[in-house]
Amino acid sequence: MSKKFAFFIHPRSEVQKDMRRVHPLLGIVPDIVYQQVLKRIPVPPFVSGKLSTQDQRLQGELILIPFSAKQMLELPPKKVFSRIEKAVDLAKQRGCELVGLGALTAPLAGGGRLLQKRTDIGITNGNAFTAAMTLLATEKILNQTQKPAHLAIVGASGSTGQCFSELLAHQIKNGSIASVTLIARNEIRLAETENRILKHKPNFHVKLSRSMNDVKQSDVIILLTSSTENLLRSEHLKEGAIVLDDTQPRNTSPDLCKERPDVMILDGGLVETSGVFCSMDIGLPKGHAYACLAETELLALEGHQGHFSIGNPEVEQAKYMIFLAQKYASYGFRLAKFRSFGKRVDRFDSMVDMEANA
Structure with missing residues (x-):
């Protein structure tokens, strides 16, 4: 009932x-x-x-x-x-x-x-459920990349970040990710997140960092932090990067799209x-x-x-x-179908079957 x-x-x-x-x-x-x-x-x-x-x-x-x-x-x-x-x-x-x-x-x-x-x-x-939906969204993004992606998880030591990281290692297809960079302030909890990943994917290449500058090497960035600031800036991103902003308040600004039209910023957690x-x-x-x-x-x-x-x-x-x-x-x-600052994005319309991830 x-x-x-x-x-x-x-x-x-x-x-x-x-x-x-x-x-x-x-x-x-x-x-x-x-x-x-x-x-x-x-x-x-x-x-x-x-x-x-x-x-x-x-x-x-x-x-x-x-x-x-x-x-x-x-x-x-x-x-x-x-x-x-x-x-x-x-x-x-x-x-x-x-x-x-x-x-x-x-x-x-x-x-x-x-x-x-x-x-x-x-x-x-x-x-x-946020971690589960973030995983499905990440799978959709990775399906669009032409080669194994370098992935960054910002806020990897947090409640959603740790669960998502372990889900990623548990569920993701072999060969879709080249490396994972875990970014957070707490070094001890970062190491815990790394252990969660390696438990399922011992051969994953995992890097730990406390600096947003290390996002620069990543093709796909997942934002899972608790902050009121626009943490991700233009200088942090490589050409053609895809960002999934799963934060509320969000950590990206619409101005970033104007500064970097080559970058795709997606609204996460929807x-x-x-x-x-x-x-x-x-x-x-x-x-x-x-x-x-x-x-x-x-x-x-x-x-x-x-x-x-x-x-x-x-x-x-x-x-x-x-x-x-x-x-x-x-x-x-x-x-939900992807949006960028509320506007529909049709690039990722192929749906992921949730049943395959259960």
Whole structure:
């Protein structure tokens, strides 16, 4: 039996633009005013939208945490986490049995670890399905390359990054990748990610790095970081590189396309959910969702009890999400066609069969 769920969101880099999506009148307030008001006044989390299917089998709510992405990362962690806890309390009060952590609420709650003590409601960080969808997107990209590609994973030590890296080694066809460069700040966790890869592909050529400059050698770059900055710049990219930006807030700027017309930047983490209605504009085309939201929806449809993806998801959890996507395919839950800053890209139209990756 399906369960009512909540999914957490917050304004991203352009606060005014995101608040306008909540209500047109909120779009009148300039960004600088929002930054000051949200920092000084303890505005509580509130319901900003609803999600449902036509048959009413799925019922969910979007709960907005009133901090900008910049504030989420710069304010004292205790202050931010306290607001996340209040959002969990609100979800419980409204009858939700499952909560999905969207955007920066996941890393700032330790991937859900800081909420594990909650036994009254289930928590998932959405990273298992995100890793699975990123794998499918990467396969589509690699199918278009003329020779084995040099691949870079930026944010490889994170929750999604580690799961994706292991999935990549576990599932990817031999000969499609020439080398993998893992980039992150934490050297110990980078080494853990390397071990996950070599466990499945001992002959993989893996390089560890803490510098974005080492992206320069890569044909395909996967962005999986938690940052409000445009980390990837023109000087980091080789000619003809393909970038899959799987971050929210995103780590690439539209200006990069103007500076480097030879480079393809793709929007990552997008799932087609044509059977799910959302009352709020979340900045995506109608019938689309981010993979972390789709994970929460799938678990709710399945009636999942308790926590699911906490901390670093396991490969088996990612495969389970693919299984659920197939089970509830009548509502969509398939990899969306590629877009670049919201505009359709037809170059990668050949679809990947999810069943082959289950």
